[in-house]
Structure formats: C-alpha cells, structure tokens
Amino acid sequence: GVYQIDADKLLIKPNEGVYRCQTCRRAQVRPSPHNICMGWRCGGTLRFEAENPDDYDLMILDQQFTLLRPEEHSAQVPNDKRERIERAFKSATSNWVNTIVATPTLEMGVDIGGLDAILM
Structure with missing residues (x-):
C-alpha cells in the first residue's frame, strides 16, 4: 500500500x-x-x-547565512575556466562563485576585485 x-x-x-x-x-x-x-x-x-x-x-x-560557493584558482585550472571564475568572483550580480580556493597565483598580481576576508 x-x-x-x-x-x-x-x-x-x-x-x-x-x-x-x-x-x-x-x-x-x-x-x-x-x-x-x-x-x-x-x-x-x-x-x-x-x-x-x-x-x-x-x-x-536565528541568523541568515551565505552559503560558500568555492572554485579552485590555481595553475592546474585551464585559462578559459580560470578567467570565467575570476569574472564571476568579481561580478556584483553573480552568485556562482563567492569563495576562491587559491594557490600563490593571487600573490602574482592577478586582479580578483575587492575582498571581504582572506584566510591563509
């Protein structure tokens, strides 16, 4: 039944x-x-x-939380995908990526826009 x-x-x-x-x-x-x-x-x-x-x-x-939506940002990620990730992360309207899991590539001068927090 x-x-x-x-x-x-x-x-x-x-x-x-x-x-x-x-x-x-x-x-x-x-x-x-x-x-x-x-x-x-x-x-x-x-x-x-x-x-x-x-x-x-x-x-x-009782708090409102924002879910983490991470993407890898390293030399192993193909250039076209990495550029899409960077654009999505910088975009104020995109909800696709709000966290970048990075290697020292960020220290090499890659512009990823404004940051609210950094965890090393």
Missing part, C-alpha cells in the same frame, strides 16, 4: 523550551509519561525550561 500525509492537516510549530532532567541534565523537546527522565538508569524528573533569549546556540540558529 501507499500512504500519504495530508499537508493541510500537518502543523509544525517551533519549540518554546525544553524539558530538562534535574538529575542528568538531559534535554527533551516533549515530556515523557509522568515526567520521568528517559536517560539510561537515570530516573530523574523533568522540568520545563523556557527558551533562554541569551542562548548563544539559538542566536546563531
């Missing part, structure tokens, strides 16, 4: 906190029966903890 979930009846809500064991500190998103910890041989009780707005992990998850 084939099964399908009715998308109109599907509800996804963000968590507003966790249930944390007062003995082993294990966190769960839903309470267990009788609020007993499900950790191996723990038996502690769960208590709801509201989401902490100062939690660094949650602050990071």
